[in-house]
Amino acid sequence: MAEEFTINLKIWRQAGPDQPGKLVDYTLDTVNEHMSFLEMLDVLNEKILNEGGDPIEFDYDCREGICGSCDLMIDGRAHGPKAMTCSCQLHMRNYNDGDTITVEPFRARAFPVIKDLVVDRSAFDRIIEAGGYVSIKTGSAPDANSIPVDKQVADTAFDYATCIGCGACVAACPNSSASLFTGAKLAHLNRLPQGEPERKKRTVAMVEQMEEEGFGDCSNFAECEAVCPKGISISAIAEMRRNYMKAALAGDEA
Amino acid sequence: MPSFLTALKSQVGRKILTGITGIGLIIFVILHLAGNLTLFGDYQAFNVYTYTLESLGWILYILEAGLAICFLLHAYIGISIWWNRRKNRPEGYEKYQTKGGPSHNTWASRSMALTGVVILVFLVIHLANFKFADTNMITLPNGETGRNLKAVVMESFQNPWYAFGYSFVLVLLGLHLKHGFWSAFTSLTMKHKKYSAIIYGIGIIFAILIAIGFLFIPLYIYFTGGQGALIAY
Numbered sequence: 001m002a003e004e005f006t007i008n009l010k011i012w013r014q015a016g017p018d019q020p021g022k023l024v025d026y027t028l029d030t031v032n033e034h035m036s037f038l039e040m041l042d043v044l045n046e047k048i049l050n051e052g053g054d055p056i057e058f059d060y061d062c063r064e065g066i067c068g069s070c071d072l073m074i075d076g077r078a079h080g081p082k083a084m085t086c087s088c089q090l091h092m093r094n095y096n097d098g099d100t101i102t103v104e105p106f107r108a109r110a111f112p113v114i115k116d117l118v119v120d121r122s123a124f125d126r127i128i129e130a131g132g133y134v135s136i137k138t139g140s141a142p143d144a145n146s147i148p149v150d151k152q153v154a155d156t157a158f159d160y161a162t163c164i165g166c167g168a169c170v171a172a173c174p175n176s177s178a179s180l181f182t183g184a185k186l187a188h189l190n191r192l193p194q195g196e197p198e199r200k201k202r203t204v205a206m207v208e209q210m211e212e213e214g215f216g217d218c219s220n221f222a223e224c225e226a227v228c229p230k231g232i233s234i235s236a237i238a239e240m241r242r243n244y245m246k247a248a249l250a251g252d253e254a
Numbered sequence: 255m256p257s258f259l260t261a262l263k264s265q266v267g268r269k270i271l272t273g274i275t276g277i278g279l280i281i282f283v284i285l286h287l288a289g290n291l292t293l294f295g296d297y298q299a300f301n302v303y304t305y306t307l308e309s310l311g312w313i314l315y316i317l318e319a320g321l322a323i324c325f326l327l328h329a330y331i332g333i334s335i336w337w338n339r340r341k342n343r344p345e346g347y348e349k350y351q352t353k354g355g356p357s358h359n360t361w362a363s364r365s366m367a368l369t370g371v372v373i374l375v376f377l378v379i380h381l382a383n384f385k386f387a388d389t390n391m392i393t394l395p396n397g398e399t400g401r402n403l404k405a406v407v408m409e410s411f412q413n414p415w416y417a418f419g420y421s422f423v424l425v426l427l428g429l430h431l432k433h434g435f436w437s438a439f440t441s442l443t444m445k446h447k448k449y450s451a452i453i454y455g456i457g458i459i460f461a462i463l464i465a466i467g468f469l470f471i472p473l474y475i476y477f478t479g480g481q482g483a484l485i486a487y
Contacts, residue, residue: 010348023348076349083355102349109342172353174364175335176342179265204256207266216342217265217335219363220437226357234356238445241266245443248261 002032005097007040011056012104014113017120021113023102033093037080038063038070040092041103057116065089065229068164071171072117073104078168078227086166086229106171110178110214121167123213124181128165130209131202132185134194147193160188162230169224175216180224182210183236190243200247207244268331273441275328276434280460282321283427287467293407297486298395300407305400329374336367358454363433369426376423383410408485411475420472428465435460 006029014021028044035043038060045055061069070087074080080090095101103117111119149157169180186203189195195202218237225234261267289307292299307314352359362369384406392402411417435457440450474482 012348073347076347076351077353081353083353104347104349107343107345107347109344174359175339177265200255207264208256211265214342216338218269219335219366220433220440221357221359221363223352223357223359226353226355226359233445233447234440235445235447238440238443241269241441242443244264244266245261245270248256248258248267251255 002034004030004032007031007092007095008098008100009044010100010102011117013056013116014105016115017112021116023104031092031095033091035092036063036088037072037074037090037092038088057114057118059118060088063088066164068166068229071106071119071121071167073106073171075102076104078106078172079166079229083226084229084231086164089229106167108167108170108176108215110176111167111170119167121165123215124165124167124178126213127178127182127206127209128185131198131205132189134189134192135198136194149193153191157188157191160184160191160232160236163188163228163232164230166229168227168229170215172223172227173216173218174221174223175219177218177224178210178213178215179218179237179240180228180232180234182206183234183238183240184232186243187236187239190239199243200250203240203243204247207240268335269441271327272331272335273438275324275331276438277442278320278324279328280431280435280438282324283431283464287464290471291467293404293471294484295486298392298404299486300404301392301400301402302394302396304403305394305398308401325374325377329370332367332370358433358436360433362429363437366430366433369430372423372426373430376420380420383416407471408475408480411472412480414476417472417476421469424465424468427468428461431461431464432458 006027009026009028010023011026012021013024026044026048028040028047030043030047031040038058041056041058048055059069059071061067063070065086065088068086070079072079072087074087074090079085079087081094082090105111105113105117105119106121107113107119110123111121114120163181163184165181167181170176170178173180186206189202190199220234220237222234225232256264262271289303292303310317384403387403387406389401389403389406391399392405394400411420436450436454439445439453444450444453474484
């Protein structure tokens with residue numbers, strides 16, 4: 001059994017959307033270094049339930065850093081202190097006995113709080129619906145490698161495809177911009193031959209949707225790249241700007 | 255497809271415009287500093303420089319109009335970005351900090367609107383005090399009669415309020431350029447795995463050089479009581 005230690009927590013509690021919330025203090029003295037941050041919250045919820053309280057709502061699914069659900073602002077940083085790590089992959093061994101940790105939801109006008117630490121990120125879904133897809137024949141599986149793709153292009157596209165849509169970029173951005181998310185999706189789809197035919201239409205539609213959802217301007221802080229659990233580069237944003245302006249200048253010509 | 259004008263009004267287009275006007279203003283700042291340094295030339299060098307500039311006539315008016323557009327558009331978009339920032343996160347974080355690493359999220363980058371507005375207010379005072387100042391006339395080496403702006407500069411910077419106020423604003427300009435230089439190129443989509451770090455480095459060196467260049471003049475004049483050996487009388 002690993003030694004147990006004590007963690008003080010200040011956790012945002014909010015009963016529902018549009019209701020006032022506040023930070024509530026908790027102390028958990030049964031933390032061990034092998035727990036993930038979410039497991040620590042599970043143990044805290046267990047304790048709250050035993051005491052007859054209302055457990056803290058937080059989002060999670062895979063708990064292995066690939067689904068993008070575990071959106072927590074931990075001590076003012078999206079997904080906590082470690083680079084390229086989701087909240088679920090942050091372990092309590094990064095903390096010491098007696099530390100105080102502040103946990104807040106991802107905040108943006110476009111990400112309204114549903115309850116406690118859970119926010120509504122459906123704005124991202126609507127950006128994807130606007131153009132984050134390729135139109136291809138479905139049905140029988142196409143032959144592998146029937147469309148040649150340069151290795152380097154495929155690798156770069158894959159780097160951008162690693163975006164899990166967690167929204168950390170928005171949460172950490174001083175302007176609440178969704179440029180890294182939108183840029184990553186565009187950089188992924190636009191550079192592949194399957195995505196090329198809809199490149200202009202897609203870029204314009206997704207940029208417009210991003211703005212309509214109430215996400216802010218990009219001021220090149222690059223904080224999004226720092227908090228991105230997949231380490232996606234803001235080069236995606238530069239590429240989005242290039243493709244958008246090209247599309248506007250080309251007008252209706254293909 | 256959006257029209258070109260609609261595209262320029264989008265988030266992307268506004269950044270492109272901020273970048274273009276920003277680079278225009280960077281060029282202006284370089285030329286302005288080069289002009290100021292003629293103060294350290296011979297006795298009449300500064301007055302000859304200002305006289306030559308003012309005798310450009312309509313060419314100068316076109317340049318000034320372009321400059322005014324750069325300033326106003328840059329300021330307008332910058333202030334609207336600041337306004338949207340407040341609107342798009344109505345409830346702020348109790349605790350917020352940068353994760354470091356590749357991030358350029360610093361006081362300088364977060365305060366672009368603040369430093370920009372201070373520079374804009376300063377600009378109005380600065381134009382009134384120098385460009386539109388009442389000056390004595392003086393005979394220049396080429397026999398023409400020109401404004402003795404050098405005397406205005408020498409006199410103004412012996413006033414501690416003006417010398418230190420000016421210096422303070424120019425430190426803010428340095429901080430504005432620290433983020434602005436790199437950001438302008440990135441907004442104009444020049445983002446590269448290797449070269450972006452170099453552009454950022456050049457931006458920091460540029461910001462420091464510009465700040466030192468502009469600060470040296472008022473502080474030198476103030477601390478030498480307008481009698482410094484580097485300036486010819």
